Amino acid sequence: MKSQLRFKLVAFACGAVFAGGAAAATITIINNDGAGEGFNDPTLVAPLPSNPEITLGAQRLSVVRAVANEWGALLRSSVEIKIRVAFNPLTCNGTSAVLGSAGALSAHANFANAPFPNTLYSAALANSLAGTDLRPTGMDNEDINSQYNSSYDSGTCITGVAGWYYSTSRTDATPANRTALFPVVFHEFAHGLGFQTFTSTTTGAFTGGVPDIWTRHLMDATSSQRWIQMTSNAQRVASAISDPNLVWAGGNVRVDKPLYLRSTPKLVVNAPAAIAGLKDAQPASFGPVPPSQGITGDMVLVIDGTAPSQDGCETLINPAALAGKIALIERGFCNFNVKVKRAQLAGAIAAVVYNNVASGLPGMGGIDATVIIPSYGILQADGNAILAQLGGNPVNATLGFDPSSAFAGTTRGFVRMNAPNPIQPGSSVSHFTADTSPDLLMGPAINLNLFNDADLTIPLFRDIGWKVNASPGLYIFAGDFEEF
């Protein structure tokens, strides 16, 4: 195929309009559960702030319908998208549980209006592109299959977890002993809508001998060769474990990444000169990402009055000193979000948690939608260096980014895909890298705080052919498709 690159600047950020496009997609949930179970479970439950239903089944159904409506509002299609959903008793024990799954039920190629010949598209996307339901008689009547773990509500999956939380809004805070279903479904539905490859990552073979749209955008960053151009299955197998060189070459993701990604996070110590410089840091999964210019202030060690008093696990007793400053906190004894929240309540503008072990950064996970200040985790050594200075001149620092670095999670300007060695079937290739900052909806490690943030998934969906409703983006390739 002749190489061709068609740039069409359709609209600038915030407000793209597609002439002649279909309306928001209609996504219909097909309740696949029998009477009295799953979505039809009549067990009475207390209504939630964001979910007024009063039976377990109805609350569950309300969540998946809310997710369907969310995706339906983001995507455009004249063909109804049908998702078959059930609650089933999936694998679980005290330390692990399968929460749920989703995927396309069929794939299609060479249909009318297909952007590329001999290229498989997942059912929902293929129907949308074709403008008609392509599923032939005898094939599954739905586009996507999805299921979620009913056993999770038994309280026997994951010790300490009581079950799902059926909120439909991120403002409805998830209790600490529950897992919000919404963000799990939001992530899984994205797979079913097309965020997946049908190419085997273990053999490199195309399904049915036909490459999929994913293979046209997966690229080895060192050779600039896309998966579809690779002449052997072995090349694709090697590429699938080539982290950090497996990238997404689609134009929309490439162009729109500045809207969603930041440079490598760093704690920038501005003063005193003895310890000034860039310090390795990892942002918390909760709370906001610092603005692009960073957030700057003097650092103050928290004091909670209970030994060890610098861990911030009890109410802080030095709020006057912390107000308007960056709180410095030691890791340990309580959750990260508890520490940061206490700093916030004391008036701090940001928080830095230093590790309590010699190696590594504290990967600050946790869930708390009420945390509104940014926070970073830093090395123990850097924390100790700051502590050593606090008794003298002020330590001034910025929760910022490495100005010389590329966007976190990118290689040569392309967003990386998950390509660990050895292969992690399903996780590899069909997710963005986990190295982005901030976390992305379709990263392999799911950040439930993202809830319904579609972020860079929307540009990727545009790359594979979805028409979308107005969202930030340059829409360089909207309406047409990049060829090579």
Next chain:
Amino acid sequence: MNRQIFRAAVGASLLNVAVFACAAETSAKSASPTAPQTQGAVGMRIYVDPGTGAMVDRPVTAQHKSAAADDDAQFNQDNSGLRVVTHPDGSISIALEGRFQMATQAHKAEDGSIKYTCEDAEHSAQGEHTHAQPVSVAPIRDVR
């Protein structure tokens, strides 16, 4: 149409032969008559751990895992053998037979933190296991 599907599969691994039996059908599922291979495809299985003799809910031996995948299309990520249907207009359709399902898992670490990851359903069905070499993944987050 409703269909009762619940399969408890018992692997008789001491004999090095996995025996999977349909033990009970307790979960009512509405089955599409056109999609028998994916309806209610996931069930709770139990296996015999050859090391302890105990019954566990995860496949232990290679035979268990292979049989689990063969028995249940939902756990099968193998893309071989799928039938390509070419229609009169030249278009192509492939029924994926329940394969390529992506699954979210929750894992609780020794420190009490819970991590959420997404992988394929077949991998999830293998339960907790270790890889031959350390898996190179991005930083894992802890809650404390």
